[in-house]
Amino acid sequence: MDSNKITQLLGIEYPILQGPMGGGFSTAALLAAVSNAGGLGSYGAYTITPNEILAAAEEIKSVTSKPYNINLWVKDVDDSLKDFPQQKIEKIKQLFKPYFDELGIELPELSANIPSKFEDQVEVLFRIKPAAFSFVFGIPSKEILDEARRLGIKTIGAATTLDEALALEEAKVDAIVAAGFEAGGHRPSFLKPAQDSFTGLFTLIQQLKAKTSTPIIAAGGITDATGMKAAFALGADAVQLGTALLATEESGATPLHRKMLFSQQHNSTTVTKSLTGRMGRMISNRISDDIKFETEVLPFPLQTKLIAPLKVAALAQGREDMVSFWSGQNTVALRHHKAADLMQELIQALKS
Numbered sequence: 001m002d003s004n005k006i007t008q009l010l011g012i013e014y015p016i017l018q019g020p021m022g023g024g025f026s027t028a029a030l031l032a033a034v035s036n037a038g039g040l041g042s043y044g045a046y047t048i049t050p051n052e053i054l055a056a057a058e059e060i061k062s063v064t065s066k067p068y069n070i071n072l073w074v075k076d077v078d079d080s081l082k083d084f085p086q087q088k089i090e091k092i093k094q095l096f097k098p099y100f101d102e103l104g105i106e107l108p109e110l111s112a113n114i115p116s117k118f119e120d121q122v123e124v125l126f127r128i129k130p131a132a133f134s135f136v137f138g139i140p141s142k143e144i145l146d147e148a149r150r151l152g153i154k155t156i157g158a159a160t161t162l163d164e165a166l167a168l169e170e171a172k173v174d175a176i177v178a179a180g181f182e183a184g185g186h187r188p189s190f191l192k193p194a195q196d197s198f199t200g201l202f203t204l205i206q207q208l209k210a211k212t213s214t215p216i217i218a219a220g221g222i223t224d225a226t227g228m229k230a231a232f233a234l235g236a237d238a239v240q241l242g243t244a245l246l247a248t249e250e251s252g253a254t255p256l257h258r259k260m261l262f263s264q265q266h267n268s269t270t271v272t273k274s275l276t277g278r279m280g281r282m283i284s285n286r287i288s289d290d291i292k293f294e295t296e297v298l299p300f301p302l303q304t305k306l307i308a309p310l311k312v313a314a315l316a317q318g319r320e321d322m323v324s325f326w327s328g329q330n331t332v333a334l335r336h337h338k339a340a341d342l343m344q345e346l347i348q349a350l351k352s
Contacts, residue, residue, distance in 0.1 A: 005215040006238035009154055009174055010131055011067050013038030016228075016346050017217060019242025020044040020071030020134055021185065021251070025326075028059040030250040033339035035066035038347065040132065046073040049117065050124040057128040067131030069156065074138030075190070077116045078277065078299035084112040092298050096306060099287060099322055103313040110298075110305055125153075132156055136179075136188035139171045156217065160189040160197040162207040167191065169214045176212065177240060178204045180220025184243045184328035186280040187271065194279035195271075195293070202234055209235035221330040225349030241342075243328035248339040254315070258337075260325045267331050275324045277303030286321040 006015045018034040020026060022044030031041030043060065045053050053070070060068060093107050100107050122144055125133055133148050134156035140148075148155050158177040159165035165176050179188060180201025189197035199207070201220040208216050218236035222228055223244040231239050246253050247261040260283055271281050272288040277300035282288065297303050307324070314322035336342035 004237050010040055012040050014347055014350055015238035017238055017240040018042045018245050019240050021246060022046045025246060025252040027250060027252050028063050030339055031060055031068050032063040033250050035064045035068050037340060037343035040067060040069055042069040042071055044071045046076055050120045053124045069132035069134050070125050070130045071134045072118060072121050074135050074140055076118050077114055081112050081299040081302060099310055103317060105309060105313045108309055110302060126151060129153060138190040158188045161199055162211055164191050165208050165212050169212045175215040175217055177217045177219050178208050180204055182221030182329040183219055184281050184326045186278055205234045205236050221328055223330050224333045225346055228346055244334060244342055245339055247334050249337055250339045257325050261327055261331055262334055269327050269329050273297050275307055276300050283325040283327045
């Protein structure tokens, strides 16, 4: 494939992007492997402090001089967390107590007082000036988007429905990620609840192609050249891979997580709120099976703080049935353990 809207927009050689995985899964090494091969590496920074973002940028600078993307969450704290009753926190904690008891650990002390980091993170991002600023769970203010434009930073928003894509286009973002429901990790819906925004990738690409003029980046279930070519055939201008890169040695995933992604015994995924309070796709485990989707859990990110010590203890005790492993639906074709090898396969397919 010759240069297109996305390669010209971002100053990259090939229309292949790395999914910006937050929560410690992004690394400078993974970003560099993708960017140095001619794609766009990404760094998911929503969980880290402004100073940690600055430190990550220094590390990135030491391993690549190519364009890259930093990803943030516009809404990184649920509205319902404000004034969330402590009594309710304690009640929901009891729902998870049997798992803590089984692992012999105490339930954590929790407070609903969790401020948003987004505005402070954006300030630092503007100092770093990455080639691209991608965001999920909403649309930044006009002031933020205008400043990104002034600084020459390209903006990329994520849509799980056509309505969300139309809202992003109205805000004049530079590109839109069509986030299919096959994708692993959080479902970044922002106009309607995630469970009411379940559009598959191939349908979503065609809807966006017909009704918008903004460049489209296809994401969700693409793990190899076959999926990539199918997305392009339907009208996508670029593809974004998450799970296939999460499975590589350069990612921040644990060796056990990578092993689970490659294991054909563990290819059943589910969408659950039990891990973080927001819907996300992961490999089914005992907790996601027990805690049904309609069960009330703590708002995001308080639920994450509840589950964090459980995950640590489960890993330490080898209790895979209680560890959460993010994964997209399509793991059957995963075979690359090195990000550079996966990139080369995709690039060769583009050239053929």
